[in-house]
Amino acid sequence: MTVLLYIVDWLPPDYGAVGQYALQESRDRAARGDDVVLVGLSSSAGSSDVQDVGRGHLTLIRIRCRPVDKGNLRRRAWWTLKTDLRLVWAARRHLRTAEEVLFTGSPPFLEHLLTPLSLLLGTRLTFRLSDFHPECLMAHLGRIPWWLRLFHALTLRWRRTVTRIEVLGEDQRRLLAAQGVADGRIVLRRSRSPVEVASHTPPLPIPTELAGRAVVLYSGAVTHAHEYETFVEGYRLHHHEGSARAALWLNATGVRADAFERAVREAGLPLHRTSAVPIDQLASLLITPDAHLITLRDAYVGLCVPSKVYGCIESRRDVLYVGSRQSEVHLLCDRHLDPRGYFRVDIGDGRGVARALEAVADRAAAGALAGPRASAARSAPKAASLGRADELLPLRATISSPARRA
Incomplete structure (x- = not known):
C-alpha cells in the first residue's frame, strides 16, 4: 500500500478537466489498495470526507475558493499565490506522512512550495504537467519583462529537481529535455477521456438553429492558446462560397470564448452558444455532433495539450484540428481516428478549413443517407498502439459507440 497525497485545483462538481482526471485516478488507486488523500478546490463549500474504495481509502478535502479572474493578470497572480498557500496548508498534516506527493500544473507554481518541502521531508515528489x-x-506576452525571466529561471531550477515529471505527450517531453530535465525523470503518461462513451449513451437534442446541418462542436475553454480566427474565416468561406451545410455549436468558457462568439455572429454565420454542460451530460454531448473542432496556436505547441482531444477521440466523431502537426493533438488523432474523418489545417489556412467543412458535411450526409450501420462503421476505432508508457493511464483502445443521428 502506498500513501499518496494528490493536490489539484477544482474538484467535481466544479468544472475542470484536471480535477475530473484526478478524482478518477484517485478512486482507481484507492481501489487497488492505496491510501489516497486528494486535496482540491470547491466554489460552493469546504468539506472533508473519507471513503472506503475497494481495498483502500480515499480522503477528499475540498477548500472553498472563489474562481479566479483570468482576465486580470495582477488579480490572477495574487489568487494563485493565496490558493497555492492554502492548498499546501490544508495538506500540511498529510505532507509529513505521505510516501509520495503528486501535484499538477493546475493551479500553477506549486513546485515553488512543494519542491523545497519535499527535499526537507525526504518525500518522493511527482509533477504531472x-x-x-x-x-x-511568456508566449502570450511576446515581449518578456526581466522579472518574468528571473522567475522562469527559478521555475526551471525547481523543475529539474522534482523526482519525476509526468507529461501528457511527446511534444512536452521534447520541451522538457530542451530545458535540461534529465530523461530519466520524464515519464509519458497520457490522460484519457473523463467519461466513458457506451453503446447506450444517448445524444443530446440538436439545437433548433442547427437543425438540418452538419454540426461542428467546439466544447471547452477558449484561451489565448486557442486560435479561432482561422476557423471563422474558413467558416465564412464555407457559407459564402461553399455549400453552407455545416453549423457551429460553441459550448465554451474562458477568456476568449465571448470574442469567439462575437466573431462568428459579426460574420452573420449560424451559431448556437452554450456554457459547459454538467459532467453527467458530457458523454452525451461528445456523441451529438458530426465533428469536433480543436484549435491550438503554434506558439503553444508543447506548452499545453488540449484535454478535450481524449473525449473527441473516444466519441469517434470526425475531428477538425486547426494547428501544427508537431503537437500531441495531431499525433493522437492521426493514430486513433479513421483517416477519412480527421482533418488537420495549418493556422492561417482559411480555405483549408472551408474544404474540411465541405468534407465533414459530405460525410454527415452520407452517414445519414446510408443509415445507422454505415454510421457505426465510420466510428470504428483505428488499430494503433500508443506505446508501453501509456499503459500507465491508457486511452481506451476499443469502444462501443452509438450510431450517428439519422
Whole structure:
C-alpha cells in the first residue's frame, strides 16, 4: 500500500478537466489498495470526507475558493499565490506522512512550495504537467519583462529537481529535455477521456438553429492558446462560397470564448452558444455532433495539450484540428481516428478549413443517407498502439459507440 497525497485545483462538481482526471485516478488507486488523500478546490463549500474504495481509502478535502479572474493578470497572480498557500496548508498534516506527493500544473507554481518541502521531508515528489507555466504567459506576452525571466529561471531550477515529471505527450517531453530535465525523470503518461462513451449513451437534442446541418462542436475553454480566427474565416468561406451545410455549436468558457462568439455572429454565420454542460451530460454531448473542432496556436505547441482531444477521440466523431502537426493533438488523432474523418489545417489556412467543412458535411450526409450501420462503421476505432508508457493511464483502445443521428 502506498500513501499518496494528490493536490489539484477544482474538484467535481466544479468544472475542470484536471480535477475530473484526478478524482478518477484517485478512486482507481484507492481501489487497488492505496491510501489516497486528494486535496482540491470547491466554489460552493469546504468539506472533508473519507471513503472506503475497494481495498483502500480515499480522503477528499475540498477548500472553498472563489474562481479566479483570468482576465486580470495582477488579480490572477495574487489568487494563485493565496490558493497555492492554502492548498499546501490544508495538506500540511498529510505532507509529513505521505510516501509520495503528486501535484499538477493546475493551479500553477506549486513546485515553488512543494519542491523545497519535499527535499526537507525526504518525500518522493511527482509533477504531472498539464500546462507549462510561466511559459504560457511568456508566449502570450511576446515581449518578456526581466522579472518574468528571473522567475522562469527559478521555475526551471525547481523543475529539474522534482523526482519525476509526468507529461501528457511527446511534444512536452521534447520541451522538457530542451530545458535540461534529465530523461530519466520524464515519464509519458497520457490522460484519457473523463467519461466513458457506451453503446447506450444517448445524444443530446440538436439545437433548433442547427437543425438540418452538419454540426461542428467546439466544447471547452477558449484561451489565448486557442486560435479561432482561422476557423471563422474558413467558416465564412464555407457559407459564402461553399455549400453552407455545416453549423457551429460553441459550448465554451474562458477568456476568449465571448470574442469567439462575437466573431462568428459579426460574420452573420449560424451559431448556437452554450456554457459547459454538467459532467453527467458530457458523454452525451461528445456523441451529438458530426465533428469536433480543436484549435491550438503554434506558439503553444508543447506548452499545453488540449484535454478535450481524449473525449473527441473516444466519441469517434470526425475531428477538425486547426494547428501544427508537431503537437500531441495531431499525433493522437492521426493514430486513433479513421483517416477519412480527421482533418488537420495549418493556422492561417482559411480555405483549408472551408474544404474540411465541405468534407465533414459530405460525410454527415452520407452517414445519414446510408443509415445507422454505415454510421457505426465510420466510428470504428483505428488499430494503433500508443506505446508501453501509456499503459500507465491508457486511452481506451476499443469502444462501443452509438450510431450517428439519422
